Amino acid sequence: MTQTKTERIFLIINKYAGHKNGAKAIEIVIPYLIKRGYLVEHTFTNHPGHATELAAKASVSGFDLVVAVGGDGTVNEVAQGLIGTSTPMGIIPMGSGNGLARELGISMDIRKSTMALIKGENLQLDVCKLNDQRFLCTSGIGFDAMIADKMSKAASRGFLKYVQLVIQESIFFKPLQVRMKIDGVVIEESVFLITFANASQFGNNAYIAPAASMTDGLIDVVVVRKFVKLWMPFFAVALFSKLIPKLPFVDCYKARRIELELANTPYYHFDGEPGRLKVPSKIELDEEKIWVRRAR
Template identity: 40%
Template sequence: MKKYLFIINPKSGTVSKKHIPELIRYEMDPAIIDTHVSFTESAGHATKLAKEAVLNGFDSVICVGGDGTVNECAQALSHTRVKLGIIPAGSGNGLALHFGIPLDAREALKTLNKCYELDIDSLKINDRFCIGTFGLGFDAHIAHLFAASEKRGYYTYVKLVLGEFYKYNPKDYLLQIDGEKHLLEAFLLTVANGSQFGNNAVIAPFADPGDGIIDVSVMKKFPLISAPSLIYRMMKNTLYKSKYFESFRAKEILVYNNIELKCHIDGESCVFNSDIHVKMQASSIRMLVPLEYKIKKKT
């Protein structure tokens, strides 16, 4: 019999998680899966719980939360045989949406009964772990404002984006991408393992979390009149067709930095005060993915 630990972050997103344990009992076959449930109590607690699951012989850790909680669980499972599953319950749910995991909790639980195992990559950013996206531009600015907001959820995020979009000024970044230096003026600069921020806003159209390659997406300086079309392209996954979009692919990236630089890792705000070294950690996480994703990749 398989042992699954469901780690639930009660503070992620805006919807109550009190009903989740009952859904788990209803959807998971007790003849096949021995389910255990734990609720997080503070930041970093999901990592502690996931590490204990590894030590206690669990087959899988199922994260019920947003991208930040997924990050906490995944870093504890990196380079282990314990698999990661996701029941999306956050504000953005970028990695879950990349893999086509339903946002409805009941439907997401059903995919665990019909899924396959996929080895995916992660990123090491100095001494920090990233599984989805690492941002240094406008997205990082929004992440810091979102972290300071009293309210969470999609509508708070959209309100911040719309309120700040026309105020934010592009910045200059000096990067070394696989040994080659690039000076970039960017509104958005995203280092990506997954394809999107969340809410189907695709910033790295060609990113594949299992290809062993880091994607770097740059939204260059653009006239304000082009803003609506760029937002539309991001939501429709056609940003790569814009002349204001540029992308690179690499194994290793160095961001030269000597200021207090606001960033985000998987949607969680952070600050770097020195150079930022990004390394690929290929096939470091084994993930439970819906069968539909496997079919989609084949086609």
């Protein structure tokens, strides 16, 4: 889709993102856009789900671009309000993981990501869902879902806190017993984690599903079976080297529909956010898609 000049841009800002640096958008992004002739409005989020409400209203009001300024949680919320509309979503990444932004080639530098808002191009992406919860990048159960839950309750956020929790919790984590159908084929395993991937990475360039595509109409299912804990450092290296599929305890599938019949865990995550799992669950493509502004 050829990019045409955007006239009206609406920024939805999580001012607490990026160690409370989200408000920097006021100082950097808005003047940059106004100087180049764009009409810019903005507002701050103030409660869970607020970004979804704001995005939906901005789309109905005829804004040409709605921009999520924050981390993966803010991006997911903004997206919920734009899925199925013709209004594209832009991203100024201010979080700790920034999974979708990295997937779209958007710079972590606020000035460069601002340039991508007006010099980028629109791309239509698949949307996935676990039961009724839509997600754009990844969802899953197991170790990473437990970490997502603990991160949401931690006094501090950020990559270092994440690493601390991973090291601490990996010592005591017990594998899950899981039974599911992947396009009708029964899989029954003891697993460390299972990821349902639309995008290739969790964030921070941690590639759990290197072969995943957000436009192929398929969900990549990555099953990490239980493994000896001595393998943990190799797992970490593989995650950041796009080598996860080569590990001997990893199986990868591509599917249109997954039915989770058994999983002895209360946790799941969607785009890094924690959720409470209800089994049986269905993971499938949503009927609607979303337009996003990616870097050229």
